Amino acid sequence: MIFLVTDLDRTLLPNGPYADDKSIPELFKKLETVPHILCYATGRNLPMAQEAVRMWHIPLPDFLVAEVGTSLYRKSGNDLVTDTRWREYILSTQKNWSGEHIRSSLGTYDALTLQEEEKQNEFKISYYLSDHTKKDATLEIIHHTLAQESITAQVLWSIDPLADNVGLIDIIPATATKAGAVEFLRTKEGFEKEQTFYCGDSGNDILPLSRCYKSIVVKNAPEEVKEEVSKRVSDAKCTDNLYIATGTPTKNGNYASGIIEGLVHFGIITL
Ligand SMILES: [Mg+2]
Structure with a gap:
């Protein structure tokens, strides 16, 4: 087998x-x-x-x-x-995880736009980042915000293969x-x-x-x-x-x- x-x-x-x-x-x-x-x-x-x-x-x-x-x-x-x-x-290894919390903490940062609801789930908070020049600064802000909340997450950055030059950011539990x-x-x-x-x-x-x-x-x-x-x-x-x-x-x-x-x-x- x-x-x-x-x-x-x-x-x-x-x-x-x-x-x-x-x-x-x-x-x-x-x-x-x-x-x-x-x-x-x-x-x-x-x-x-x-x-x-x-x-x-x-x-x-x-x-x-x-x-x-x-x-x-x-x-x-x-x-x-x-x-x-x-x-x-996942929940047993990520006691501090809260998608709601992450969304509200990052909600005021205007370089980020939340992706459509069907692209989100309890363990996947996904944003669009249209301005590439803000990538490094944005990732830094996200990491800083997560650290303040004691959330161990992975922050994945990629470029949307289907759309011109749109950055995608996924925040998911480390595990x-x-x-x-x-x-x-x-x-x-x-x-x-x-x-x-x-x-x-x-x-x-x-x-x-x-x-x-x-x-x-x-x-x-x-x-x-x-x-x-x-x-x-x-x-x-x-x-x-x-x-x-x-x-x-x-x-x-x-x-x-x-x-x-x-x-x-x-x-x-x-x-
Ligand atoms: Mg593949």
């Missing part, structure tokens, strides 16, 4: 600018003969993840780590339902990351690291890709992600557990094609 965890956008799903050799059906066909528990780990929220399942004809996963690790769902029949274990764990949620599930479900596979392509995959699971980086991942993951697994002395797809004569190594290449490399499936 393996625990197969994969990021969605630009890892399993071919929704980036790179060549797609349409390997999703082949991947899941090959997995039919491999006993496995399937988990998607994504920045998407539940409705957007369900939309991906419908649109790309991928299986409903056994588990869904959503909203960059701030929520966890498990399969129940043909549906995904909240896995309350994760919320309880509520993709990597944290995957590790939580792995231990709760009783999988060894050696049985756990993580497939990814971008910045928020670096941490789970560097945890000495069997890690697969798809070929279309940015060079800096490949370099950073290589460096981290080398420091952790588990380079044998990392595979970076390069493409083969029959597969281009991008997206699901790269996942197949990695699973072949680790001896889970054959071409």
